[in-house]
Amino acid sequence: DNGCSSIRVPDKRHGSGCLPRVSGLSGIRAFCTNQDLSIKKCVPCSSKDLKPMTDEAANILIQRVPGWNLVKDDDGTHKLHRSWKVKTFVKGMEFLRLVADVAEAEGHHPDLHLVGWNNVKIDIWTHAVGGLTENDFILAAKISGLNLHHLLRITPSH
Numbered sequence: 001d002n003g004c005s006s007i008r009v010p011d012k013r014h015g016s017g018c019l020p021r022v023s024g025l026s027g028i029r030a031f032c033t034n035q036d037l038s039i040k041k042c043v044p045c046s047s048k049d050l051k052p053m054t055d056e057a058a059n060i061l062i063q064r065v066p067g068w069n070l071v072k073d074d075d076g077t078h079k080l081h082r083s084w085k086v087k088t089f090v091k092g093m094e095f096l097r098l099v100a101d102v103a104e105a106e107g108h109h110p111d112l113h114l115v116g117w118n119n120v121k122i123d124i125w126t127h128a129v130g131g132l133t134e135n136d137f138i139l140a141a142k143i144s145g146l147n148l149h150h151l152l153r154i155t156p157s158h
């Protein structure tokens with residue numbers, strides 16, 4: 001110690017609270033220490049730079065949206081999928097309305113299904129890239145954050 005005092009300046013090299021990019025996880029826009037994806041914003045899907053994330057990245061991010069599953073459709077497109085059982089058909093429509101409002105606010109849109117009168121099923125992927133981007137996980141986290149309790153069947157069986 002040379003007796004001099006100094007003011008510590010936070011290390012800003014990696015941006016606000018973000019860790020440096022990790023090789024192999026290039027599909028994750030910002031690999032931040034913040035675990036809550038729902039406070040992030042979707043970016044426009046029209047960007048030429050937007051690419052589908054790697055399976056490795058998707059397998060990490062899926063852990064941050066409990067209840068959602070990674071699925072592959074018949075064409076091999078990776079998607080996020082989740083289903084809920086609702087109390088009534090009309091409550092199913094209310095559910096979809098709430099999701100539609102989130103999707104519009106984010107400019108990122110899921111496929112919405114209300115089938116067999118009381119099953120809400122949602123698929124999310126990024127049409128523009130034919131695969132998954134961080135936007136899909138952000139939207140899933142925001143949907144999970146909605147207050148849907150009053151619309152759901154008491155004993156969900158899915």
Ligand SMILES: C[C@H](O)[C@H](O)[C@H]1CNC2=NC(N)=NC(=O)C2=N1
Pocket residue numbers: 043044045046107108109110124125126127128129
């Ligand atoms: C410009 C705007 O971001 C794009 O047209 C958006 C609209 N919503 C979208 N939603 C989803 N899921 N995928 C897209 O590629 C997409 N494109």
